[in-house]
Amino acid sequence: MAKPTRKNEEVDVLIVGSGPSGAVAAKLLTESGMSVVTLEQGTWFDPGDYPGDKKEFELAGGKQWHPSPNVRDNERDYPINTSESDVEPLMQSAVGGSGTIWAGHWVPFLPSDFKVRSLDGVAVDWPFDYYEILPHLEAVEQLVSSSGTKGNTGYPQQAGYPTKQIPIGKTGMKLAQGMDKLGWHWWPGLNAMPSIPWQGQNPCARRGTCMFGCPEAAKWSPDLVLFKEAKKYGHRMIAGARVREVIYDDNLGRVTGAIYVDMNGRERRQMAKIVVLCANAIGTPRILLNSKSRRFPDGLANSSGLVGKNLMMHPFGLVMGHFDEDLESWKGPSGQLINTLQFYETDEKRGFVRGAKWGGMSAGGPLSSKGYVGSTVFKDGGKVEDTWGVNWHKMIEERFGRTALWAIVGEDLPEEANRVEIDSNLVDSDGVPAPKVIYKTSENSKLLLEFHAERAKESMEAAGAVSTSVMPQMRESGWHLLGTARLGDDREQSVLNQYGQAHDVPNLFVWDLSAFPTGAGANPTATLMAVAHRQATQLIKEARNVEAA
Amino acid sequence: MAVYSDSDREAYAKLADFLIPEYNGKPAASAVNVHLEMLDEVLRIRPDLDEGFRRALDFCCGKDVSEALNALAREDDAAFTALTTVTTGGYMMTDGARAAVGYPGQEASPFDVDEIPEYITNGMLDRVIARGPIYRDTKHL
Numbered sequence: 001m002a003k004p005t006r007k008n009e010e011v012d013v014l015i016v017g018s019g020p021s022g023a024v025a026a027k028l029l030t031e032s033g034m035s036v037v038t039l040e041q042g043t044w045f046d047p048g049d050y051p052g053d054k055k056e057f058e059l060a061g062g063k064q065w066h067p068s069p070n071v072r073d074n075e076r077d078y079p080i081n082t083s084e085s086d087v088e089p090l091m092q093s094a095v096g097g098s099g100t101i102w103a104g105h106w107v108p109f110l111p112s113d114f115k116v117r118s119l120d121g122v123a124v125d126w127p128f129d130y131y132e133i134l135p136h137l138e139a140v141e142q143l144v145s146s147s148g149t150k151g152n153t154g155y156p157q158q159a160g161y162p163t164k165q166i167p168i169g170k171t172g173m174k175l176a177q178g179m180d181k182l183g184w185h186w187w188p189g190l191n192a193m194p195s196i197p198w199q200g201q202n203p204c205a206r207r208g209t210c211m212f213g214c215p216e217a218a219k220w221s222p223d224l225v226l227f228k229e230a231k232k233y234g235h236r237m238i239a240g241a242r243v244r245e246v247i248y249d250d251n252l253g254r255v256t257g258a259i260y261v262d263m264n265g266r267e268r269r270q271m272a273k274i275v276v277l278c279a280n281a282i283g284t285p286r287i288l289l290n291s292k293s294r295r296f297p298d299g300l301a302n303s304s305g306l307v308g309k310n311l312m313m314h315p316f317g318l319v320m321g322h323f324d325e326d327l328e329s330w331k332g333p334s335g336q337l338i339n340t341l342q343f344y345e346t347d348e349k350r351g352f353v354r355g356a357k358w359g360g361m362s363a364g365g366p367l368s369s370k371g372y373v374g375s376t377v378f379k380d381g382g383k384v385e386d387t388w389g390v391n392w393h394k395m396i397e398e399r400f401g402r403t404a405l406w407a408i409v410g411e412d413l414p415e416e417a418n419r420v421e422i423d424s425n426l427v428d429s430d431g432v433p434a435p436k437v438i439y440k441t442s443e444n445s446k447l448l449l450e451f452h453a454e455r456a457k458e459s460m461e462a463a464g465a466v467s468t469s470v471m472p473q474m475r476e477s478g479w480h481l482l483g484t485a486r487l488g489d490d491r492e493q494s495v496l497n498q499y500g501q502a503h504d505v506p507n508l509f510v511w512d513l514s515a516f517p518t519g520a521g522a523n524p525t526a527t528l529m530a531v532a533h534r535q536a537t538q539l540i541k542e543a544r545n546v547e548a549a
Numbered sequence: 550m551a552v553y554s555d556s557d558r559e560a561y562a563k564l565a566d567f568l569i570p571e572y573n574g575k576p577a578a579s580a581v582n583v584h585l586e587m588l589d590e591v592l593r594i595r596p597d598l599d600e601g602f603r604r605a606l607d608f609c610c611g612k613d614v615s616e617a618l619n620a621l622a623r624e625d626d627a628a629f630t631a632l633t634t635v636t637t638g639g640y641m642m643t644d645g646a647r648a649a650v651g652y653p654g655q656e657a658s659p660f661d662v663d664e665i666p667e668y669i670t671n672g673m674l675d676r677v678i679a680r681g682p683i684y685r686d687t688k689h690l
């Protein structure tokens with residue numbers, strides 16, 4: 001065990017950000033004997049505070065527990081200028097990061113995702129492939145107490161999951177029947193939540209409120225598990241610590257730590273031999289661009305000019321099927337009940353490249369029904385009476401509890417024009433310059449979503465849906481943020497090498513989704529944690545060789 | 550938080566009952582007190598709705614309900630959204646409305662993890678397996 005660190009003492013490793021990537025880093029590095037401090041701008045959440053088991057949960061989800069920091073507007077969040085973005089980025093600022101409110105859909109990337117240039121002639125290949133990641137994936141599948149069914153034909157064979165499948169419920173079964181009729185691929189949902197008590201997590205109780213935080217302490221979240229383990233080995237979490245910049249020493253040519261603002265508004269320094277950024281694909285480029293020095297006047301580790309560029313946010317569509325039968329479609333997990341990779345791979349005949357994964361889910365509580373009929377879809381020429389009054393009751397009768405949905409997560413291709421910058425005016429509650437996101441949905445993404453929405457509609461009809469509702473693209477759908485400090489072999493074309501180490505600064509690493517050169521068409525956290533596991537394993541192996549500050 | 554007088558609450562009850570009237574065994578909004586303690590409860594949970602809700606009340610004051618709400622929806626979407634969110638939010642938190650729509654809330658539903666799922670016993674998953682792998686392999690690259 002590393003000796004406990006005193007305040008402001010130089011540590012071996014400083015991690016910034018405590019989401020899933022920071023948690024993997026903290027656990028592995030601390031267990032290897034390094035002294036590690038994590039700085040996290042958010043604070044600890046208590047599962048008892050989550051609204052999911054309270055009557056108010058959907059109302060609270062519209063503000064305090066909304067996934068957009070711009071809507072929550074908490075002092076611990078930083079604001080994001082999204083006036084030039086088609087999509088609103090979503091995240092949480094807390095110990096555990098967005099892992100506190102993620103849905104737990106565990107969807108590893110596929111082999112083709114690492115080789116899109118070779119296979120489809122677009123974007124770039126990764127410097128490593130699926131098979132190199134696989135052992136790390138299998139390791140993190142144990143860490144997150146996953147539950148699922150081995151043998152998914154959408155993937156090469158792998159080891160299996162520590163806990164058995166959570167029931168897919170009436171809604172999952174309905175969706176599966178549609179796919180079965182059409183002869184399309186589907187598989188019971190793999191989730192980062194155990195079906196039995198496991199590693200201190202409770203079994204999922206199917207409350208279906210994962211994205212408001214799990215009140216059962218069942219869904220895997222970094223604060224529940226990995227940070228508690230890391231603490232046993234001497235890891236120190238400093239919560240409420242907002243990093244303003246990483247300190248670069250022009251003479252040494254290395255980073256030496258970070259300047260942060262504590263909960264009392266005091267500026268402090270944490271010195272370290274190695275800095276690992278895990279602040280997500282908006283938070284990390286923000287820190288790098290805010291960290292200026294003689295050598296890096298345009299932001300730390302930015303000689304390629306690519307810091308902040310190539311932001312990817314998965315194009316997201318929703319297709320709902322409304323059924324005659326009572327599906328109890330407020331029941332979870334939410335969590336994916338089932339999923340499909342039927343249309344995942346490129347088929348040029350479709351007029352676009354790459355594809356999407358669909359996650360089958362229940363439609364949620366009664367206020368979610370406002371999402372498909374309600375105040376915000378008051379069309380030109382329409383009348384309030386069309387959706388309110390008796391018609392509102394009819395909508396609830398026909399849809400609430402009877403709605404299954406496909407959540408379509410498509411691949412977004414990297415484009416330099418989609419980017420994170422520092423806004424010229426906006427600052428957070430500590431006065432630190434805040435980011436601006438400039439993002440346009442591409443033609444490829446639009447075509448992809450249209451095609452997938454049509455197929456998803458067909459599958460709902462095959463399942464016997466009485467009617468369907470399609471939301472081809474939602475603005476508040478930036479759950480997956482990727483690509484803004486990409487890794488690669490060519491230092492002109494990437495910010496990091498294949499181990500997430502900055503080409504320009506040998507003791508600076510980025511292990512969050514900023515590092516991903518392409519984004520796949522799948523929820524990214526499984527692969528994020530597997531890649532972080534690979535990078536941490538390599539750093540431990542090379543520890544003595546890493547040139548330390 | 551703004552204080553709502555009895556007459557504000559009466560005026561709101563009329564709007565609320567227009568949005569959610571009594572129908573097919575389901576109570577009207579005012580029958581489950583959306584204008585009384587539920588209004589206070591919703592605004593305790595969501596103080597951010599207060600301003601828009603107050604604007605909606607002021608806008609509709611003294612007007613024909615249908616005309617007022619249609620004009621509000623066209624002219625001040627934020628106020629209309631606040632009004633409908635307060636109303637549906639309050640309504641769906643009440644035991645009366647929940648019982649009427651058959652919603653037990655996001656209750657825990659424990660399950661038997663060893664129960665063999667129907668999709669295994671009826672051969673549905675076997676049919677997926679029989680169709681074989683569908684991913685593109687990259688071992689050759």
Ligand SMILES: Cc1cc2nc3c(=O)[nH]c(=O)nc-3n(C[C@H](O)[C@H](O)[C@H](O)COP(=O)(O)OP(=O)(O)OC[C@H]3O[C@@H](n4cnc5c(N)ncnc54)[C@H](O)[C@@H]3O)c2cc1C
Binds near residue numbers: 018091092093095
């Ligand atoms: C509602 C929601 C549902 C999701 N569901 C899924 C899902 O089902 N499956 C899936 O695969 N993915 C899902 N995601 C995405 C998933 O949550 C992210 O991919 C994952 O959390 C990224 O991990 P991370 O560690 O890179 O970053 P984050 O989890 O975003 O953590 C970054 C942390 O850094 C901190 N930070 C940022 N800047 C600073 C600073 N300057 N100083 C100090 N600290 C800072 C933040 O406060 C935050 O805690 C979901 C996301 C959301 C928002």
Ligand code: SF4
Binds near residue numbers: 052193333
């Ligand atoms: S569905 Fe399961 S994991 Fe999700 S919130 Fe409910 S109990 Fe937690």
